[in-house]
Amino acid sequence: MSAQGNAGAGAEGAAGPGMVIAIDGPSGSGKSSTSKGVAAARGFAYLDTGAMYRAMTWWMMHHQVDVGDAEAVATAASRPVITMGTDPSAPTVQVDGTDVAQAIRTQEVTSGVSAVSAVPAVRERLVAMQRDTIARARRESGGIVVEGRDITTVVAPDAAVKIYLTASAEARAARRSKEVRTDDVEATKRALALRDRLDSSREDSPLTQTEDALELETSGLGLQEVIDIVVGLADEAADGAQAQAAAQ
Numbered sequence: 001m002s003a004q005g006n007a008g009a010g011a012e013g014a015a016g017p018g019m020v021i022a023i024d025g026p027s028g029s030g031k032s033s034t035s036k037g038v039a040a041a042r043g044f045a046y047l048d049t050g051a052m053y054r055a056m057t058w059w060m061m062h063h064q065v066d067v068g069d070a071e072a073v074a075t076a077a078s079r080p081v082i083t084m085g086t087d088p089s090a091p092t093v094q095v096d097g098t099d100v101a102q103a104i105r106t107q108e109v110t111s112g113v114s115a116v117s118a119v120p121a122v123r124e125r126l127v128a129m130q131r132d133t134i135a136r137a138r139r140e141s142g143g144i145v146v147e148g149r150d151i152t153t154v155v156a157p158d159a160a161v162k163i164y165l166t167a168s169a170e171a172r173a174a175r176r177s178k179e180v181r182t183d184d185v186e187a188t189k190r191a192l193a194l195r196d197r198l199d200s201s202r203e204d205s206p207l208t209q210t211e212d213a214l215e216l217e218t219s220g221l222g223l224q225e226v227i228d229i230v231v232g233l234a235d236e237a238a239d240g241a242q243a244q245a246a247a248q
């Protein structure tokens with residue numbers, strides 16, 4: 001593991017009720033698998049914000065909105081009713097009452113999602129929903145693990161634990177190729193690189209690594225090892241907050 005930065009970057013969730021663990025990183029770095037594992041280990045809720053941008057993209061495509069037309073996307077952005085289930089053992093995503101868990105993972109949606117997520121009206125609406133979900137989970141679930149591209153920077157900058165999860169381009173491509181059962185690891189690597197470039201270069205809330213997020217480099221680590229590290233960081237943050245509260 002290479003680790004840089006401070007894991008216990010903020011006070012949110014450490015001092016108040018319910019901890020917030022924020023995880024960002026490039027495509028295929030292991031954010032979803034790690035976040036679900038950490039949330040399950042601590043009985044927390046889990047929010048996959050990438051699934052929300054995918055759900056918005058699916059709706060646009062389903063309603064023949066040209067996802068390359070930012071104005072058309074912005075005009076329609078308030079229409080889809082997106083409902084996220086936050087149980088880490090069975091997360092769900094519905095749009096207008098339809099289960100789209102599979103439909104949002106198609107190549108068509110994946111190739112359109114960076115354009116849709118670059119539209120400010122889309123981000124404004126989804127970030128507001130994400131903050132509402134975080135507030136509810138802090139009250140009702142004891143905490144939440146939230147993953148995406150702008151969680152440590154925009155959605156929950158005061159999270160008790162902030163992590164920037166990485167892995168080499170080769171490791172990420174190998175993992176994703178195995179997942180989707182393709183032998184063309186080079187094509188997978190190119191697709192991941194393209195999405196990272198688009199997600200890092202947009203004007204509004206690009207994927208960025210901030211100094212106060214801990215960089216966790218996972219190329220040589222198994223999934224359970226990564227989960228254990230993050231659970232350890234969360235426990236440390238909780239202990240630190242408790243000690244601070246006791247000293248006051």
Ligand SMILES: Nc1ncnc2c1ncn2[C@@H]1O[C@H](COP(=O)(O)OP(=O)(O)OP(=O)(O)O)[C@@H](O)[C@H]1O
Nearest residue numbers: 027028029030031032033175176179218221222223
């Ligand atoms: N530490 C690890 N070791 C080996 N495989 C891993 C590790 N972490 C995740 N994986 C596997 O890598 C693949 C990609 O992981 P995951 O979907 O969690 O990444 P992600 O960062 O959420 O991707 P995306 O941003 O594209 O949604 C999955 O098949 C997952 O099981």
Ligand SMILES: Nc1ccn([C@H]2C[C@H](O)[C@@H](COP(=O)(O)O)O2)c(=O)n1
Nearest residue numbers: 049050051053113117148149150199
């Ligand atoms: N907080 C977020 C989460 C995701 N996105 C965009 C960028 C990604 O390419 C896309 C899909 O995410 P994934 O399912 O691959 O994690 O959604 C974003 O802009 N901000």
